[in-house]
Amino acid sequence: MAKKKMKKILVIGSAGQIGSELTMALRKKYGNDNVIATGRKTKPSDEILNSGPFEYIDITKKETVEEVIKKYDIDTIYNMAAILSAVGEEKPDLCWHVNINGLLNILDLSVEYKLTRVFIPSSIAVFGPETPKENTPQDTILKPTTMYGITKVTGELLSEYYVRKYGLDVRGIRYPGIISSETLPGGGTTDYAVEIFYEAIKNKHYTCFVREDTVLPMMYMPDCIKATIDLMEADFKKLKHHCDFNVAAMSFSAGELAEEIKKYIPDFTCEYKPDFRQEIADSWPKTIDDSVARKEWGWKPSYDLSSMTKEMIEILQKRYEEGKL
Numbered sequence: 001m002a003k004k005k006m007k008k009i010l011v012i013g014s015a016g017q018i019g020s021e022l023t024m025a026l027r028k029k030y031g032n033d034n035v036i037a038t039g040r041k042t043k044p045s046d047e048i049l050n051s052g053p054f055e056y057i058d059i060t061k062k063e064t065v066e067e068v069i070k071k072y073d074i075d076t077i078y079n080m081a082a083i084l085s086a087v088g089e090e091k092p093d094l095c096w097h098v099n100i101n102g103l104l105n106i107l108d109l110s111v112e113y114k115l116t117r118v119f120i121p122s123s124i125a126v127f128g129p130e131t132p133k134e135n136t137p138q139d140t141i142l143k144p145t146t147m148y149g150i151t152k153v154t155g156e157l158l159s160e161y162y163v164r165k166y167g168l169d170v171r172g173i174r175y176p177g178i179i180s181s182e183t184l185p186g187g188g189t190t191d192y193a194v195e196i197f198y199e200a201i202k203n204k205h206y207t208c209f210v211r212e213d214t215v216l217p218m219m220y221m222p223d224c225i226k227a228t229i230d231l232m233e234a235d236f237k238k239l240k241h242h243c244d245f246n247v248a249a250m251s252f253s254a255g256e257l258a259e260e261i262k263k264y265i266p267d268f269t270c271e272y273k274p275d276f277r278q279e280i281a282d283s284w285p286k287t288i289d290d291s292v293a294r295k296e297w298g299w300k301p302s303y304d305l306s307s308m309t310k311e312m313i314e315i316l317q318k319r320y321e322e323g324k325l
Contacts, residue, residue: 059102
């Protein structure tokens, strides 16, 4: 009996906040040599470089992606490359170029080379000021006010078009803010929720760029990775939605996060000096209704504010004491 061929997975954006940890989770699950990590300029972690294949590509240059697809006989793509919200407002042309022209290259190559499955991340940035702020529905008004949000709405619609027109299996999640102890974020509006931990441990003080009462949906990285892989492994026939799933884990204000950190670092202080990112945050939801994801593919988070904070402090405190922070 012929041995079943192991699928080859391409992770685009392996040096990024989510991509770096997703790459390692996929290698653990499917085997190091079956998960090809890629980046454009940023050198990935030694862990990624030493554990499996790595290639430099640029998703805005189609031929660089095509070369890797052919070289490794790629079956599945996770496209984690993106220009995020805060950087996107400073460089809107670049945001559109990477997030949309790059996405089109991925979708076209996936059809051309008959790939089995593609993951295209979306974001809560698809929502805008006219979207209901509380318990934001799965199917609702999508009128974002940032270039990042505009590219994410466009990406959802484009990807859904490829599902219908070409039968391409494309899937995506609207990520909330992601909190990680491993990789620093790269220019998003929810970055404060990661930076605050590092500053609390190193300096016992943090200057926050959003108001104390700013509430946003957040998720701890282990849940983010779990949601991504769980969706990709779900039965396609059971999915009525494909590229735009709401997922939720926790929602809290900047002040509530600071108070939670004080339970572990009592002399920690936080001041609030909102900048241009406050306007972006104000256009986004406070809480998310993810009942569709729970129904269609069994989504369920494992962490809340309390358990996430405890684990973040423990991991980063240990790293700080070892001189690695």
